[in-house]
Amino acid sequence: MNDLFNSGEDQDQQDYDDDAAETDSRQRPRSPLAVRMRPRSLDEVVGQQHLLAPGSPLRTLAEAPQGGPAGPSSVMLWGPPGTGKTTLAHVVARGQGRKFVELSAITSGVKDVRRVMDDALTARDLHGITTVLFLDEIHRFNKAQQDALLPGVENRWVVLIAATTENPSFSVVSPLLSRSLLLTLKPLTEADISGLLQRAVEDERGLAGRVSLSDEALEHLVRLAAGDARRGLTALEAAAGVAYSERDPDVTVPTVELAHAEQALDVAALRYDRAGDQHYDVTSAFIKSLRGSDVDAALHYLAKMLEAGEDPRFISRRLMISAAEDVGMADPTALQTAVAAAQAVQMIGMPEGRLILAEAVVHIATAPKSNASYKAIGAATADVRAGYGIGVPAHLRDAHYPGAKQLGHGKGYIYSHDAPHGIAKQQYAPDDLVGKDYYKPTANGAERDISARLERLRGIIRGQ
Numbered sequence: 014m015n016d017l018f019n020s021g022e023d024q025d026q027q028d029y030d031d032d033a034a035e036t037d038s039r040q041r042p043r044s045p046l047a048v049r050m051r052p053r054s055l056d057e058v059v060g061q062q063h064l065l066a067p068g069s070p071l072r073t074l075a076e077a078p079q080g081g082p083a084g085p086s087s088v089m090l091w092g093p094p095g096t097g098k099t100t101l102a103h104v105v106a107r108g109q110g111r112k113f114v115e116l117s118a119i120t121s122g123v124k125d126v127r128r129v130m131d132d133a134l135t136a137r138d139l140h141g142i143t144t145v146l147f148l149d150e151i152h153r154f155n156k157a158q159q160d161a162l163l164p165g166v167e168n169r170w171v172v173l174i175a176a177t178t179e180n181p182s183f184s185v186v187s188p189l190l191s192r193s194l195l196l197t198l199k200p201l202t203e204a205d206i207s208g209l210l211q212r213a214v215e216d217e218r219g220l221a222g223r224v225s226l227s228d229e230a231l232e233h234l235v236r237l238a239a240g241d242a243r244r245g246l247t248a249l250e251a252a253a254g255v256a257y258s259e260r261d262p263d264v265t266v267p268t269v270e271l272a273h274a275e276q277a278l279d280v281a282a283l284r285y286d287r288a289g290d291q292h293y294d295v296t297s298a299f300i301k302s303l304r305g306s307d308v309d310a311a312l313h314y315l316a317k318m319l320e321a322g323e324d325p326r327f328i329s330r331r332l333m334i335s336a337a338e339d340v341g342m343a344d345p346t347a348l349q350t351a352v353a354a355a356q357a358v359q360m361i362g363m364p365e366g367r368l369i370l371a372e373a374v375v376h377i378a379t380a381p382k383s384n385a386s387y388k389a390i391g392a393a394t395a396d397v398r399a400g401y402g403i404g405v406p407a408h409l410r411d412a413h414y415p416g417a418k419q420l421g422h423g424k425g426y427i428y429s430h431d432a433p434h435g436i437a438k439q440q441y442a443p444d445d446l447v448g449k450d451y452y453k454p455t456a457n458g459a460e461r462d463i464s465a466r467l468e469r470l471r472g473i474i475r476g477q
Contacts, residue, residue: 046250047243049218050209051100053107059209059242060201061097070194074172075105087166087173089151089181089190092198095241098176102147105174111143112136114171118153123161130165137170144171151175152184159186166192200240207235209242210249222266224253229271236322237278251277292323300331304339308378315374319367329355332373343383343458350376381458389452402443409441438476448475 052058055065055075064071074088090098106113114129133144151159165171166189173193181190201209213219214226230252238245252274260267299314318328333351340347354373358366396402412423427437440447454460454467471477 045247046213046219047246050213050216050246051103053104055104058097058100058104060205061101061198063199064196071101071105071196075101075107086169087189087193088175089185089193089195090174090176090198091181091195092178093200093240094178095238095243095245096198096201097242098198099147099149100242102145102174102176105172106145106147110141111145111172113145113147115147115149118148118150118158121148121158123158126158126161126165130161130170133165133170146171146173148173148175150177152177152179152181156186159189163188163192201238201242202240203235206238206240206242206245207231210234210238210245213246213249214253220249220253224256225266225268227268227270230269230274233271233274237274248274248278291321295321296331300335303332303335303374303378304382306378306382308375311374311378312371315367315370319363319370325358325363325366325370326355328370329358329373332370332377336373336377338387339382339384340377340380341383341386341460342463343381343455343460345459347377347380381460383455383457383460385452385454385460393451396446396449402446404443406440406443408439434473436470436473438473441474 055072058065066072071088090101092098102115103113105111114133116125116129129144129146133146136142136144146165148154148162162173166173175185175193177184181193181195185193210231211226214224215222226249234245234248234252237248249269252269255277256267256269256273259273295314295317299311299318302308302310302314315328319325329351333348333355336348336351350373354369357369361369407421408423408425410420410422412418412426418424427439429435429437429439431437442449450471452467454464456464
């Protein structure tokens with residue numbers, strides 16, 4: 014098992030010697046899989062193709078020959094974790110006549126920055142070597158620390174590649190930002206992660222074919238990665254370790270199964286297919302739990318859908334439907350909450366959007382229930398389809414066009430606001446539907462009051 018995670022070609026973690034341009038002379042044993050699979054060229058980079066087109070500034074910077082056009086002197090890489098910021102910095106540093114220096118804004122200060130600048134100036138003037146300085150989490154540097162980078166950037170003592178997960182417009186000082194090329198990295202797709210994990214299984218730098226990967230385990234690992242390549246490779250390495258340690262002695266190449274991934278990561282796989290039975294089954298259970306006022310079950314199914322990667326917009330639509338169909342006029346504010354939740358999730362996004370969805374779920378599940386409105390429109394639709402409701406009473410017809418009055422349109426119409434209490438005795442329904450009650454409010458919630466008011470309204474309108 015020891016050589017499962019070791020590679021003889023672990024060149025991506027080589028130490029860059031300040032006194033030599035030769036970068037392939039050192040290797041670091043037992044490097045993590047995510048380090049060993051770090052791309053050696055831009056062609057191996059997963060995702061971010063919008064930044065790597067021929068002639069793009071990043072490709073120019075990475076492929077610039079010694080003595081040729083060097084591209085930008087400072088690059089800001091802004092994007093979520095695991096999208097390739099460190100990887101791109103390593104690829105740029107692999108160019109001829111370059112050395113790589115990495116600092117973390119979490120542990121480094123002004124003295125460290127100045128030391129790198131001094132060493133870079135010496136390496137350039139004495140050895141003709143360009144220093145690529147990768148500064149991770151630059152948003153954690155204060156103004157003085159960021160200002161210390163300016164001389165090296167301005168005079169090209171270093172090629173600065175700074176990475177941040179926060180918007181540089183708010184976290185990087187203007188002088189440094191104006192001298193930098195800002196590049197935005199996008200989250201990796203599931204296809205990107207899937208391809209990377211399958212390549213890691215076969216690649217000599219990775220697991221070198223010592224294990225195979227089942228489709229179920231691959232799907233689980235891709236889902237756990239959540240667009241983070243490093244997380245996906247780390248999860249694969251852990252699962253492969255379990256599979257290899259539990260292999261049958263007669264099996265040369267064990268298969269990483271779903272159970273191995275679950276055991277290694279202590280995370281159960283969600284049996285949820287967003288395009289299959291589980292999608293419909295869980296959605297059905299979610300709606301029925303809301304209708305049944307079981308707030309705890311409804312929250313469980315909400316969490317399950319979100320953890321499985323269900324589109325929050327789909328969940329928002331189901332909540333709006335549930336508020337109208339199952340709560341209705343028993344609590345008219347439930348629909349307002351559902352609509353507000355849908356709009357808020359659209360603006361805020363995930364993962365914070367789950368809090369808003371949970372609030373809507375709690376409101377709808379605990380609200381008094383009535384499907385009276387749902388049944389009313391159903392009954393009215395059934396009568397329309399059956400041919401009932403022939404014509405519109407003459408006094409309700411439009412009387413604004415020429416000749417309408419000669420046809421009797423509008424004759425005898427009583428303007429409701431002229432009647433006592435704003436309610437007039439008058440026929441509104443077609444002749445064959447006079448006296449037909451579609452809406453039958455329940456005694457639940459706000460409909461208890463609506464029921465009494467509706468009885469009085471119908472009595473006045475129908476002259477009863």
